[in-house]
Structures are given as C-alpha cells and as structure tokens.
Amino acid sequence: xxxxxxxxxxxxxxxxxxxxxxxxxxxxxxxxxxxxxxxxxxxxxxxxxxxxxxxxxxxxxxxxxxxxxxxxxxxxxxxxxxxxxxxxxxxxxxxxxxxxxxxxxxxxxxxxxxxxxxxxxxxxxxxxxxxxxxxxxxxxxxxxxxxxxxxxxxxxxxxxxxxxxxxxxxxxxxxxxxxxxxxxxxxxxxxxxxxxxxxxxxxxxxxxxxxxxxxxxxxxxxxxxxxxxxxxxxxxxxxxxxxxxxxxxxxxxxxxxxxxxxxxxxxxxxxxxxxxxxxxxxxxxxxxxxxxxxxxxxxxxxxxxxxxxxxxxxxxxxxxxxxxxxxxxxxxxxxxxxxxxxxxxxxxxxxx
Amino acid sequence: xxxxxxxxxxxxxxxxxxxxxxxxxxxxxxxxxxxxxxxxxxxxxxxxxxxxxxxxxxxxxxxxxxxxxxxxxxxxxxxxxxxxxxxxxxxxxxxxxxxxxxxxxxxxxxxxxxxxxxxxxxxxxxxxxxxxxxxxxxxxxxxxxxxxxxxxxxxxxxxxxxxxxxxxx
Numbered sequence: 001x002x003x004x005x006x007x008x009x010x011x012x013x014x015x016x017x018x019x020x021x022x023x024x025x026x027x028x029x030x031x032x033x034x035x036x037x038x039x040x041x042x043x044x045x046x047x048x049x050x051x052x053x054x055x056x057x058x059x060x061x062x063x064x065x066x067x068x069x070x071x072x073x074x075x076x077x078x079x080x081x082x083x084x085x086x087x088x089x090x091x092x093x094x095x096x097x098x099x100x101x102x103x104x105x106x107x108x109x110x111x112x113x114x115x116x117x118x119x120x121x122x123x124x125x126x127x128x129x130x131x132x133x134x135x136x137x138x139x140x141x142x143x144x145x146x147x148x149x150x151x152x153x154x155x156x157x158x159x160x161x162x163x164x165x166x167x168x169x170x171x172x173x174x175x176x177x178x179x180x181x182x183x184x185x186x187x188x189x190x191x192x193x194x195x196x197x198x199x200x201x202x203x204x205x206x207x208x209x210x211x212x213x214x215x216x217x218x219x220x221x222x223x224x225x226x227x228x229x230x231x232x233x234x235x236x237x238x239x240x241x242x243x244x245x246x247x248x249x250x251x252x253x254x255x256x257x258x259x260x261x262x263x264x265x266x267x268x269x270x271x272x273x274x275x276x277x278x279x280x281x282x283x284x285x286x287x288x289x290x291x292x293x294x295x296x297x298x299x300x301x302x303x304x305x306x307x308x309x310x311x312x313x314x315x316x317x318x319x320x321x322x323x324x325x326x327x328x329x330x331x332x333x334x335x336x337x338x339x340x341x342x343x344x345x346x347x348x349x350x351x352x
Numbered sequence: 353x354x355x356x357x358x359x360x361x362x363x364x365x366x367x368x369x370x371x372x373x374x375x376x377x378x379x380x381x382x383x384x385x386x387x388x389x390x391x392x393x394x395x396x397x398x399x400x401x402x403x404x405x406x407x408x409x410x411x412x413x414x415x416x417x418x419x420x421x422x423x424x425x426x427x428x429x430x431x432x433x434x435x436x437x438x439x440x441x442x443x444x445x446x447x448x449x450x451x452x453x454x455x456x457x458x459x460x461x462x463x464x465x466x467x468x469x470x471x472x473x474x475x476x477x478x479x480x481x482x483x484x485x486x487x488x489x490x491x492x493x494x495x496x497x498x499x500x501x502x503x504x505x506x507x508x509x510x511x512x513x514x515x516x517x518x519x520x521x
Contacts (some may be wrong), residue, residue, distance in 0.1 A: 011482045012512070014381035015462040020478045030365060037398055038361055110495055123494035127478050132469030268456070321382050 020127040022162055100291065101298030101305040103347050111155045115142035120133040146174040151302045154278065159185070163202060164194040164280045170223070170299050190221040202226055210244065213237045219275050223299070227292050228259040231275040239265070280313045283325045290339065294351065301327045308352040312340040364404055368397060371413055374456060375420050381482070382424040392423035413452035465515035469508055476504045
C-alpha cells in the first residue's frame with residue numbers, strides 16, 4: 001500500500017483514532033439496541049427517528065457516566081496569595097504597596113507528570129492512555145502520580161479508571177496507583193471532572209473540601225478561600241468540609257460557595273457554561289468582584305497585581321476574553337469598562 | 353417461529369458485537385463528532401436488522417460498511433454544502449473496496465504497528481492525523497521543536513510501512 005496515498009492517510013487517521021481512544025462498552029450498546037429495535041413492539045413501531053437520536057445521545061453519555069454533578073467548594077491557599085487567613089473578613093488589600101497577586105520569578109512553562117519523584121514534561125492534551133504509556137515506556141512502578149500545571153497552561157488527561165480531567169493553570173492533581181485507591185484524587189487549584197461509572201465512589205479531596213460522586217460532571221475551583229466553589233453539571237454530588245461536619249447535596253445547574261462567615265454553604269442556580277469557560281480557553285466572569293478577575297489575570301499571564309484603589313476592586317463586573325489575547329489588549333478592554341484605571345507595566349499591573 | 357427468531361437474534365447480536373467498534377471509529381474518523389458517528393452507525397444497524405432475514409449473513413458486514421459510509425457522505429455533504437463527491441477524494445476511493453473483512457485486516461495491521469510505537473510518537477501521530485494540527489501547533493503544545501515533530505512522523509510512517517509489507521501492497 002502506498003503510504004503517500006489519500007487512502008492510506010485516511011486509514012492511518014482511523015487507526016490512530018481507535019488506538020488512542022477508550023474502548024467502547026459494546027455490551028451497553030447492544031443491550032440498548034436490542035431493547036429499542038428488536039423487541040416485538042419495536043418491530044411494529046417505525047416512528048423512532050427523533051427519539052432514537054435523543055436516546056442515542058443520552059445512552060452515549062451514560063457510557064461516560066452522566067450521573068451527577070457536584071459542586072465542590074474547595075479552598076486553596078498558596079503562599080503566592082497575600083491573604084491573612086486569620087481574618088474573619090478576608091481583606092487582601094491591607095497595604096497598597098503589597099500586591100494582591102505576585103508573579104513567579106522562575107516561570108515554569110511546562111506541564112509536569114511526576115512519578116515517584118521523577119519528572120516528565122507532558123503536552124497540553126494527552127490522549128487516552130498517554131500516562132500509562134509513559135509509565136510503561138520508562139518501566140516505572142510509581143506509587144503516586146502527580147500532574148502539575150504551571151501558570152498560563154491548562155492540561156487535559158485521563159485517569160486510570162477512564163475519568164477525564166481538565167486541570168486549570170497553576171493546579172495540581174495527584175493520585176495513588178494502588179488498585180484500591182484508583183478513584184481517589186487530591187486536588188489543588190481548579191479542575192473539571194467527567195467521572196465514569198466505576199467501582200465505588202470517586203473522591204476528590206482538597207485541603208478544604210471533600211467530594212464524593214459515582215459518575216458525574218462537575219467543576220471544582222479552589223484557588224482561594226473566597227473564590228472556591230463547585231459547579232454541578234449532571235447528577236448529584238455530595239460536598240462536605242474535610243472533617244465532614246457540614247454536608248450538602250447538590251442538584252444539576254447549581255453552584256455552591258462557602259458563605260462569607262464560612263460556616264455554611266450557599267447554593268445558587270447558574271448557567272454552568274460560564275463556569276466552564278476556562279476549559280475552552282476563555283476568561284468568564286459574570287457579576288464577580290473585579291478583584292477575582294485581576295487575580296485570575298495574574299495567574300494566567302504571570303504578572304504581579306498592585307491595588308491602589310481597593311473600593312473599586314470590590315465592584316462586581318461582567319467580563320469575558322480569550323486566554324490567547326495579549327495582556328495589553330485585555331487591560332485595554334478592562335479600562336474601557338470605566339470602573340478603574342489599570343496600567344500595565346513590564347510584568348505588573350496597577351489598579352487605581 | 354419463535355425459536356428461529358431467537359437464533360436470528362443471536363446471529364445478529366454476534367454481527368453487532370463483531371462490527372460495532374470498527375464501524376463507529378470508521379464513521380468518527382470522517383465526521384469527527386461522537387454523537388453523529390453513533391447515530392450513523394445506529395441507523396446502519398437498524399437498516400441491517402430490518403433486512404436481516406433477506407440478506408445472507410456473510411455479506412451483511414459489507415452492507416453495513418456501505419451504509420455507514422453513505423451516512424458519512426450525507427452528513428458531510430449537508431455540512432459543507434457541496435453536491436459533488438470529488439470534495440472528499442478519500443471517500444470516493446473507498447467505494448472500490450467494500451469488503452469488510454479485507455478492510456478490517458488492513459486497518460488492524462496499521463493499528464498493531466501503531467501500538468508498538470512510543471507514547472510520544474503515538475501522541476504526535478494522533479494530533480497530526482486525527483486532530484489535523486500543523487507541525488507547529490503540535491510542537492507548541494507538546495513542547496517539542498517542529499523538526500522533532502516531523503522526525504517522529506517520518507519514523508512512524510517508516511515503521512508502519514515496514515510492518516505492512518508482509519500483507520503485500
């Protein structure tokens with residue numbers, strides 16, 4: 001066969017697609033097909049064109065476990081945030097000379113896979129069994145796998161049980177490789193999970209919150225105590241504080257945060273797409289304090305943020321932009337809102 | 353009557369299980385959308401089932417392959433608003449070869465070769481051939497140089513070609 005022919009290229013396309021994709025649950029497909037088209041009733045009914053499509057879509061989703069969405073409220077404190085954890089009312093803007101967000105000098109631009117101490121660089125999008133194949137290729141037998149994203153980069157990969165993870169910038173996800181621990185991960189930062197229906201619960205632990213689900217799609221954001229929330233797409237999820245003192249069950253379309261007193265959960269119905277904009281490479285802030293937006297910008301562009309006008313930063317804004325845009329363009333857009341004057345210097349922005 | 357239908361269902365089930373994955377990925381490689389691919393394959397099996405008693409078992413897989421391809425052509429035509437088949441040269445070349453078994457053999461051979469490649473090579477192949485990214489895009493995303501990407505592809509193609517030789521051209 002001529003490897004330069006269109007025919008070969010197309011076959012190669014199909015072949016690599018198959019080898020790098022998860023296996024299909026043909027049992028489920030057959031049972032579905034049999035139920036819909038081979039029962040005596042169905043042979044008579046031919047009017048299923050429309051509902052077939054809907055059912056096909058839902059049953060396909062079932063394979064990837066459309067079960068629950070859970071909102072997790074995670075809090076993540078890093079030493080890069082100048083926030084005093086002792087304060088009741090978080091006030092990071094105590095000193096105008098102290099930035100609310102600091103850039104990192106040693107700017108790592110690589111997404112890392114760490115297997116028992118050994119580091120490997122991986123790409124933004126890893127196809128289905130990439131992690132497994134890296135481990136196999138280097139003949140490793142790690143007890144724990146860690147995926148870490150730097151600023152400015154998000155990553156997407158699969159876990160051993162087939163669940164898919166989108167990890168936002170400056171985040172870290174780790175899991176142990178022993179069979180019994182396969183569906184338990186530790187998260188710092190932000191991630192979106194599409195969890196398969198596997199054996200037992202899938203648990204996401206963060207320093208501040210624990211989520212338990214059976215198979216759902218949900219987003220967990222836990223960069224800071226104030227800005228931590230969980231968004232549920234499908235199904236239901238149980239969210240609790242780490243000690244499991246407080247527990248909440250979320251319904252689809254809900255977003256949950258900790259209240260300002262941090263003693264209770266506050267749930268809201270939301271348009272979930274807004275919370276997932278980061279997955280598609282966009283910034284999206286709808287009716288959120290300007291401050292949160294500025295911190296996110298700091299994270300994505302690795303710049304330090306100085307606030308001179310605190311009052312302005314507490315104002316709520318609606319803002320959207322693409323991650324690909326130049327920081328100067330984004331600042332320009334922000335200035336057009338007329339709420340604050342934002343100046344961009346070398347690697348810092350000043351808000352007044 | 354009941355028992356012959358039961359055995360017919362069993363035979364169809366065997367066919368379904370044998371062909372489903374191949375047909376799904378075949379469709380997906382053309383249409384690029386999981387839901388559409390699933391619908392095309394499902395429709396093909398529905399049609400195959402409806403005619404199952406009339407058609408010999410041995411050639412139903414060929415029938416399925418043709419139906420799936422037609423489904424893909426219909427979908428692509430609607431999407432790109434082009435009436436002529438010349439837009440999709442690879443589709444038209446395939447019409448000469450509608451033998452499911454032969455197709456299965458050839459593509460399995462390619463898959464087996466791919467499985468022997470290194471993870472990075474497979475990742476690069478996937479991004480270039482399935483996601484149709486440019487060498488530059490792949491290089492950026494995987495933190496490689498464009499030259500390395502090109503080299504990975506060349507080595508992969510060489511390896512695959514060597515592994516296909518025993519089957520003849």
